Amino acid sequence: xxxxxxxxxxxxxxxxxxxxxxxxxxxxxxxxxxxxxxxxxxxxxxxxxxxxxxxxxxxxxxxxxxxxxxxxxxxxxxxxxxxxxxxxxxxxxxxxxxxxxxxxxxxxxxxxxxxxxxxxxxxxxxxxxxxxxxxxxxxxxxxxxxxxxxxxxxxxxxxxxxxxxxxxxxxxxxxxxxxxxxxxxxxxxxxxxxxxxxxxxxxxxxxxxxxxxxxxxxxxxxxxxxxxxxxxxxxxxxxxxxxxxxxxxxxxxx
Amino acid sequence: xxxxxxxxxxxxxxxxxxxxxxxxxxxxxxxxxxxxxxxxxxxxxxxxxxxxxxxxxxxxxxxxxxxxxxxxxxxxxxxxxxxxxxxxxxxxxxxxxxxxxxxxxxxxxxxxxxxxxxxxxxxxxxxxxxxxxxxxxxxxxxxxxxxxxxxxxxxxxxxxxxxxxxxxxxxxxxxxxxxxxxxxxxxxxxxxxxxxxxxxxxxxxxxxxxxxxxxxxxxxxxxxxxxxxxxxxxxxxxxxxxxxxxxxxxxxxxxxxxxxxxxx
Ligand SMILES: Nc1ncnc2c1ncn2[C@@H]1O[C@H](COP(=O)(O)OP(=O)(O)OP(=O)(O)O)[C@@H](O)[C@H]1O
Ligand SMILES: [Mg+2]
Numbered sequence: 393x394x395x396x397x398x399x400x401x402x403x404x405x406x407x408x409x410x411x412x413x414x415x416x417x418x419x420x421x422x423x424x425x426x427x428x429x430x431x432x433x434x435x436x437x438x439x440x441x442x443x444x445x446x447x448x449x450x451x452x453x454x455x456x457x458x459x460x461x462x463x464x465x466x467x468x469x470x471x472x473x474x475x476x477x478x479x480x481x482x483x484x485x486x487x488x489x490x491x492x493x494x495x496x497x498x499x500x501x502x503x504x505x506x507x508x509x510x511x512x513x514x515x516x517x518x519x520x521x522x523x524x525x526x527x528x529x530x531x532x533x534x535x536x537x538x539x540x541x542x543x544x545x546x547x548x549x550x551x552x553x554x555x556x557x558x559x560x561x562x563x564x565x566x567x568x569x570x571x572x573x574x575x576x577x578x579x580x581x582x583x584x585x586x587x588x589x590x591x592x593x594x595x596x597x598x599x600x601x602x603x604x605x606x607x608x609x610x611x612x613x614x615x616x617x618x619x620x621x622x623x624x625x626x627x628x629x630x631x632x633x634x635x636x637x638x639x640x641x642x643x644x645x646x
Numbered sequence: 647x648x649x650x651x652x653x654x655x656x657x658x659x660x661x662x663x664x665x666x667x668x669x670x671x672x673x674x675x676x677x678x679x680x681x682x683x684x685x686x687x688x689x690x691x692x693x694x695x696x697x698x699x700x701x702x703x704x705x706x707x708x709x710x711x712x713x714x715x716x717x718x719x720x721x722x723x724x725x726x727x728x729x730x731x732x733x734x735x736x737x738x739x740x741x742x743x744x745x746x747x748x749x750x751x752x753x754x755x756x757x758x759x760x761x762x763x764x765x766x767x768x769x770x771x772x773x774x775x776x777x778x779x780x781x782x783x784x785x786x787x788x789x790x791x792x793x794x795x796x797x798x799x800x801x802x803x804x805x806x807x808x809x810x811x812x813x814x815x816x817x818x819x820x821x822x823x824x825x826x827x828x829x830x831x832x833x834x835x836x837x838x839x840x841x842x843x844x845x846x847x848x849x850x851x852x853x854x855x856x857x858x859x860x861x862x863x864x865x866x867x868x869x870x871x872x873x874x875x876x877x878x879x880x881x882x883x884x885x886x887x888x889x890x891x892x893x894x895x896x897x898x899x900x901x902x903x904x905x906x907x908x909x910x
Contacts, residue, residue: 541744544715547733549758549809563749641789642749 428610436610437617445599450618453584453595456512460519461580465573468524472531473561482532489528497522497583505591515587515595522583523576530572534565567634567643574630581623596622648812648845649691650712654721656683657707681707682871685721687864692843694836696856698900699866705849706742706817712847713739713815725813735759738811740819742849745802746790752777752801753786759809776804779834795822800831807838816848820855832859836883853900857893858885865903875903 410430417429424432440446474481475489497518504514542564546556588597596615603611633639658680681704689695697705710716712723714733723730725737733739738759746755756773763769777786780800782793790798799822806814819835820828836859839846850856856863857879865875877896887893 539744541741542747544710544733544739544741545745545747545758547715548713548735548737548739549761550733550735559750560747563747566749637789641791 425607426609428613433610433613433617436608437614440611440614446614446618449594449596449599449615450622452592453588453597454622456515456587456595457519457577457580457584459512460516460584461523461577463516463520464523464527464576464580468527469531469569472528473535473557473565475528475532476535477561485528486532489525493525493529498586501587501590510591510593512592514591515584518583518587518591519580522579526576526579527569527572531565531569534568534572535561537568538564563642566639570630570634570639574627574634577626577630578623581619581626585619648726650687650689650813650845650847651724651727652685652687652712652721653724655685655708655711655723656720657681657704657711657716657718658683680870682866682869683720685871685873687873687876689845689847689862691845693845693861694839694859695845695847695862695864696860697847697849697864697866698851698853698856698904699871700868700904701851703866703869703871705866709739709815709817709847709849713737715739735809736811737813737815738806738809740802740806740814740816742817742821746798746805748790751787751789752782752793752804755790755801756805756808759805772808776808777801779807780804780831796824796827799823800827803831803835810842810844812844814844814846816846818849818851820850820852833884835859840883853897854887856900857887857897863896863900865900875900 414430417427420427428436437446471481471485475485476482500518500521501514504517508514508517538561542560543556546560551559584595585597585600588595589601592598596619600612600615603609603615658678661677661679685708697708699705707716711719712730714730714737717731730737739745746752747758750758753773756776757769760769760772763772774786777783780803782797782800782804785793785797785801790801793801799819803816803819806816816835820832823831832855835846839859848855848859860879863875863877863879864873866872867874877899879893879896881890881893885893887897
């Protein structure tokens with residue numbers, strides 16, 4: 393019953409939006425070039441799938457997000473753990489990170505293009521920046537919030553330094569870090585589109601920009617729809633990750 | 647087997663957060679809160695000691711200091727003549743709450759104290775033995791959050807006992823158990839103690855627990871706490887408070903000491 397409801401209601405809302413879209417197109421004043429309807433967009437969608445452009449651009453965007461995001465997590469999580477565990481690191485890095493964090497990744501576009509030129513690198517750098525800071529901060533906060541009793545248990549059972557890390561710190565922060573990663577992927581996905589509008593010649597952002605220059609609003613809409621779909625899939629993947637049994641169990645340790 | 651000497655033990659916290667009320671009282675920021683001072687006690691090898699006292703008098707604090715979790719105190723504590731420097735698995739602590747690691751199953755939690763055993767078979771058998779002992783058979787692969795409060799306590803007891811520690815510290819280990827389980831586990835601990843004769847120090851709010859279990863009862867008063875009663879018991883076990891006039895008298899005496907007028 394619940395499954396049915398969860399499944400049917402989104403279909404209802406999507407159908408309503410598409411119907412409204414069609415109504416506006418039919419009764420509105422805009423030409424097809426300015427405001428294409430659902431059917432025209434679907435045709436263009438099919439066209440872009442068949443000529444391989446959509447796949448190529450999606451892969452290009454996903455590649456940049458994946459690399460940038462992994463770099464952000466790979467460097468951000470360990471740094472966050474160190475900041476959360478070691479006072480010296482906390483005072484050394486925390487003010488710096490808090491200062492850098494509110495600077496929008498997009499503000500880095502000029503510098504990153506100057507440093508890395510045109511191509512994948514500046515885009516990846518921007519994704520990295522947009523993932524790194526939130527991951528560091530969330531990880532550090534999660535580490536600081538670990539219930540001190542668990543460290544007493546660790547001391548009581550003579551945990552080594554490594555065991556304290558692998559059996560207490562990491563499992564304790566997993567739920568928060570997974571949540572942070574989920575939010576961060578969404579940010580990275582937002583940023584990649586913006587980055588591709590400026591620094592590169594491929595990707596979904598570039599598809600949108602290029603299609604606008606060619607006055608193909610139907611392609612622009614296809615690009616937007618695909619961005620939405622991929623964003624949704626990324627979120628579902630991250631959500632599934634947070635539902636693993638031991639991750640759920642860790643959440644009760646607060 | 648370990649004897650414990652507590653000499654001139656004192657502990658105070660510095661108040662960091664407070665709502666300021668009357669200047670100069672305990673609630674002032676920076677004010678020193680004396681939890682207890684000048685505690686002198688001596689426990690013999692293999693003794694079962696029960697510590698009673700009003701809530702907030704510093705029982706948990708004292709236990710934590712003895713186990714080596716807290717090194718900022720006055721005076722000294724000698725275990726077999728040696729000062730304690732840090733926690734170790736020779737002295738296992740059963741926490742007042744949340745002592746199980748929530749990301750580990752019951753099995754993995756009990757395994758913590760045995761994880762360095764070479765012999766896999768022996769390790770597995772021991773883990774199973776203690777899980778069976780606290781009647782958690784069938785719950786080996788459950789996470790703490792999937793257990794009731796009482797089952798969590800039992801799992802923690804199993805984890806502590808499985809180590810076969812020299813000293814077992816228990817901070818209100820029966821709190822949150824239903825009455826029957828409470829009696830059962832209490833009996834289990836008493837049997838275990840009779841059998842292994844290790845030093846056990848237990849904080850409890852239940853006077854009857856102390857009467858049934860203890861070789862020595864310590865009663866503390868309100869903060870700043872001092873020892874207001876120390877009594878050595880040599881009644882034979884198993885004990886029955888109703889059938890033993892000496893225990894009944896002692897119970898009255900403890901109630902009086904704690905300021906409760908107890909009507910038999
Ligand atoms: N981290 C702390 N900082 C400041 N004061 C503390 C701290 N921990 C405990 N105290 C104070 O020390 C006193 C003793 O606390 P403790 O937990 O040892 O009491 P207890 O006897 O175990 O109480 P209960 O029976 O309720 O468990 C309390 O009055 C409390 O206010
Ligand atoms: Mg306590």
